[in-house]
Amino acid sequence: MQTISPFLWFDGNAEEAMNFYTSIFKNAKIESVIRYGEAGPGPKGTVMSCTFQLNGQQFMAINGGPHFTFSPAISFFVNCETQQEVDELWEKLSEGGEKQRCGWLKDKFGLSWQVVPTVLGEMLQDEDVVKSGRVMQAMLQMDKIDIEKLKQAYEAT
Template sequence: MQKISPFLWFDNQVEEAIIFYVSIFKNAKVKKVARYGDAGPGPKGTVMSAWFELAGVEFTALNGGPKFKFNEAVSFVVRCEDQNELDELWERLSEGGEKGQRGWLKDKFGISWQIVPVVLAPMLTDLDAQKSQRVMQALLEMDKIDIAGLQRAYEGERAA
């Protein structure tokens, strides 16, 4: 068991959300589901909370009602190995949500995600300041991240 894990407070969409996330991520599974009983406070049989795993990270989700909403102050970074993985996650997670800039998106439940390639951090932290600045400039012009575009910027080539 992870010592620290994300806890997500939904209004009443936990069941829909975990089905959605588990369908998108490889190595994902629903671990446990607790349902309301006669004591409530939710309708008997509906999901109260659930524990699920995405790419080795355990999450807890609660149907807590409309008191709290998700916002961009907290997001999940997904590091992708290649453009195909990045494209798939970008499209699937943004279904019913909204696509942002520089790899950010908001899913249909309001959770913010950053879909980034694993090569981004090493490029942005390269000791050659010109390389890292070119990569940052290219990134600032992207919505969904284009790994080949970052690579061209890193190498000092003009955009295709």
């Protein structure tokens, strides 16, 4: 069966990133770490590439050098069921990075994430365009998504 895994390019800090991400997600594990040997091209013993899982999704990372950097054009979308999940992931992933609007953040490695409660999508898809419009307007005012404020906007009369 064919699988598709994100492959992330880092500049010498792939192992640090892998350890950071696997420390944040409860269902995470490191699968493999490949280190440079005598032949290089990196210093012997440093990480060339690594593979890890976050919530069952495999990620691959390489220390490819300074040639490429991350862009918000690609982000990882994390569905959360509770405000506690949103709060915890938002704080941990944004540590050392940048909190942005509408549930987006950039982590300390420059990788973009969207930390979003599942209920937001449900409210935005409501057939009542007035309700869904109020939810959209509420969300556009937020950095971290607040489920209670979304519900208040949804239920406003």
